[in-house]
Amino acid sequence: MRTAIATVCLSGTLTKKIEAIAAAGFKGIEIFENDLLSFNGSPKDARRMIEGLGLATITFQPFRDFEGMPEPQRSKVFARAERKFDVMEELGCDLLMVCSNVSPDSLGGIDRAAADFHELGERAAKRGMRVGFEALSWGRHIHDYRDAWEVVRRANHPAVGLVLDSFHILARGTDLSAIRSIPPERIFLVQMADAPKLDMDYLSWSRHYRCFPGQGELPIDEFMLALHATGFSGLLSLEIFNDRFRAGSTRSVAIDGQRSLIVMLDELRRQTGAAFPGLQDIPPKAASSGVEFIEFAVDERSAVGFEKTLSGLGFRKAGIHRSKAVTRWCQGDINIVVNADKEGYAHSFNITHGTSVCALALRVNDAPGMLKRAVMLLDQPFQQPVGPGEMNIPAVRGLGGSLLYFVDHKTGLDRLWEVDFEPLEGGDFAGAGLTMVDHVSQSMHYEEMLTWLLFYTSLLEVQKTPVQTVIDPGGVVQSQAIETRDGSLCLILNASQSRQTLSSRFLHDLFGSGVQHIALATGNIFATVEHLKANGIELLPIPENYYGDLEVRTDLSADDVERLRAGNILYDREDSAEYLQVYTKTMEGGFFFEIVERRNYQGYGAVNAPIRLASQTRLASAALPSGI
Ligand SMILES: O=C(O)c1ccc(O)c(O)c1
Numbered sequence: 001m002r003t004a005i006a007t008v009c010l011s012g013t014l015t016k017k018i019e020a021i022a023a024a025g026f027k028g029i030e031i032f033e034n035d036l037l038s039f040n041g042s043p044k045d046a047r048r049m050i051e052g053l054g055l056a057t058i059t060f061q062p063f064r065d066f067e068g069m070p071e072p073q074r075s076k077v078f079a080r081a082e083r084k085f086d087v088m089e090e091l092g093c094d095l096l097m098v099c100s101n102v103s104p105d106s107l108g109g110i111d112r113a114a115a116d117f118h119e120l121g122e123r124a125a126k127r128g129m130r131v132g133f134e135a136l137s138w139g140r141h142i143h144d145y146r147d148a149w150e151v152v153r154r155a156n157h158p159a160v161g162l163v164l165d166s167f168h169i170l171a172r173g174t175d176l177s178a179i180r181s182i183p184p185e186r187i188f189l190v191q192m193a194d195a196p197k198l199d200m201d202y203l204s205w206s207r208h209y210r211c212f213p214g215q216g217e218l219p220i221d222e223f224m225l226a227l228h229a230t231g232f233s234g235l236l237s238l239e240i241f242n243d244r245f246r247a248g249s250t251r252s253v254a255i256d257g258q259r260s261l262i263v264m265l266d267e268l269r270r271q272t273g274a275a276f277p278g279l280q281d282i283p284p285k286a287a288s289s290g291v292e293f294i295e296f297a298v299d300e301r302s303a304v305g306f307e308k309t310l311s312g313l314g315f316r317k318a319g320i321h322r323s324k325a326v327t328r329w330c331q332g333d334i335n336i337v338v339n340a341d342k343e344g345y346a347h348s349f350n351i352t353h354g355t356s357v358c359a360l361a362l363r364v365n366d367a368p369g370m371l372k373r374a375v376m377l378l379d380q381p382f383q384q385p386v387g388p389g390e391m392n393i394p395a396v397r398g399l400g401g402s403l404l405y406f407v408d409h410k411t412g413l414d415r416l417w418e419v420d421f422e423p424l425e426g427g428d429f430a431g432a433g434l435t436m437v438d439h440v441s442q443s444m445h446y447e448e449m450l451t452w453l454l455f456y457t458s459l460l461e462v463q464k465t466p467v468q469t470v471i472d473p474g475g476v477v478q479s480q481a482i483e484t485r486d487g488s489l490c491l492i493l494n495a496s497q498s499r500q501t502l503s504s505r506f507l508h509d510l511f512g513s514g515v516q517h518i519a520l521a522t523g524n525i526f527a528t529v530e531h532l533k534a535n536g537i538e539l540l541p542i543p544e545n546y547y548g549d550l551e552v553r554t555d556l557s558a559d560d561v562e563r564l565r566a567g568n569i570l571y572d573r574e575d576s577a578e579y580l581q582v583y584t585k586t587m588e589g590g591f592f593f594e595i596v597e598r599r600n601y602q603g604y605g606a607v608n609a610p611i612r613l614a615s616q617t618r619l620a621s622a623a624l625p626s627g628i
């Protein structure tokens with residue numbers, strides 16, 4: 001299969017799009033007519049630029065409202081097509097993509113449409129060109145690929161072929177089995193797009209919410225299996241209309257596109273054993289069994305307060321790095337690394353972002369394999385000098401320039417605590433009952449949410465939950481969880497279009513995207529809260545009204561509710577599963593901890609999020625100097 005991407009996927013001018021497409025390693029490009037119309041140069045100039053960067057224009061589109069027109073429009077439509085062929089000649093492109101007619105003037109009739117395509121095929125062939133027909137899911141008469149195929153079949157012309165677009169087919173839930181019997185040489189182009197499942201009209205859904213394969217919820221795998229069954233080995237092109245992509249980074253969205261194709265074809269190869277020329281063998285996604293450590297970048301001044309908070313939360317200093325100003329803090333299965341070194345990566349991270357999470361380390365089954373997969377998926381590997389005898393832990397650049405480390409047992413990387421750290425004796429230290437990292441919540445720009453979703457899901461054996469909408473006093477926040485099947489690793493991605501939400505203000509304060517909070521698990525939240533209070537940890541106050549409502553909303557006894565109220569603990573129940581959560585007050589820089597007790601509960605307490613966000617907003621406003 002030859003892969004490509006449509007210019008419509010990206011933000012920027014045509015020049016910028018073409019450069020980003022070439023830089024992301026594509027060889028083919030679909031030119032959208034509007035991009036050419038707004039280009040300040042001739043189609044020949046565009047061709048020079050495209051070919052100069054090693055790209056080929058695989059199609060020119062869309063040609064609209066063509067088939068089934070009555071006269072006099074019919075003659076005009078053919079004249080318009082000839083003009084497009086002129087442009088294509090200059091552009092160096094031989095395939096015109098025609099999408100099904102949406103005009104109220106168009107007449108139905110499969111034979112009329114087939115006759116029009118036969119004539120268009122004749123005209124195209126005279127000029128050494130071809131035309132492909134795509135059924136738009138909102139086409140007036142033709143909105144089903146099976147009807148488009150029947151038109152192409154009856155047109156019976158070698159220069160007329162079919163275009164399959166996964167969005168139009170999967171959005172309507174059209175049966176895929178008929179794809180399997182289409183002769184592959186009759187499929188001139190396959191356009192790929194995924195989308196979240198939304199209940200809206202096809203046109204709006206398609207024009208604003210498409211996304212790259214794997215970023216949405218449509219059964220792309222089933223589509224690819226049906227396509228594969230035909231023996232198709234032609235052009236496969238990404239065609240995404242997405243408001244966030246149009247506003248996002250041209251370069252990184254182009255890379256996301258390439259990454260999504262590599263992952264999709266690799267998945268197909270694993271399922272079918274098929275070989276795709278040009279697609280290298282990639283190590284499989286990593287199984288992760290959770291977070292090995294979370295590293296904070298601090299400076300000398302903030303280290304004192306931060307370490308005091310860790311002690312208050314029941315952590316004990318368990319090791320001192322052999323060559324750097326770095327300490328290890330432990331409790332249960334949780335490792336927190338506090339990096340106050342005056343050199344290196346964490347130091348520069350601290351200068352830019354202040355006290356913040358500069359790295360996450362994941363426990364994986366095969367760390368070197370993971371790094372190899374990441375590099376093959378166009379992630380950025382990271383390497384910094386290590387001291388003699390110290391471990392070199394594989395890492396890639398993650399969210400907001402932070403690092404994502406991979407630690408495994410297989411290659412002994414899990415020995416890092418003995419190798420790199422001087423252990424400190426714990427004595428009879430009693431913690432606060434915290435056992436493990438429950439989830440890590442990251443806030444990011446709205447436009448980059450799908451980028452990071454793909455980053456994690458392309459590397460790890462994880463599933464994603466549907467996007468949830470959370471109400472913050474300053475606007476709406478979109479939240480999506482990525483989790484392993486056994487729940488040992490849970491990452492939450494948050495983003496908001498409003499600048500007033502806590503999540504957006506965090507981005508502003510941190511100068512970038514990053515980890516906004518970490519949830520730690522306890523087996524007994526009441527005991528943990530007692531411990532935290534005794535240690536002087538300040539918890540986020542929750543309004544009385546919340547507890548008044550809990551009493552009527554649940555069957556908790558008045559005593560139970562009183563215990564929750566006294567501890568500022570939030571509560572949720574799903575059938576017999578229960579979730580109890582409490583938050584620390586927000587620290588300098590906007591970071592906070594959450595403590596959770598899960599009783600067979602799967603989610604993240606979304607019902608409580610607006611209450612928590614309102615309390616945090618209230619405290620943040622109270623902290624501002626008066627008059628602001
Ligand atoms: O939204 C559209 O009009 C449109 C245009 C061209 C396509 O290939 C498509 O799938 C949709």
Ligand SMILES: [Mg+2]
Pocket residue numbers: 134165191239
């Ligand atoms: Mg299309």
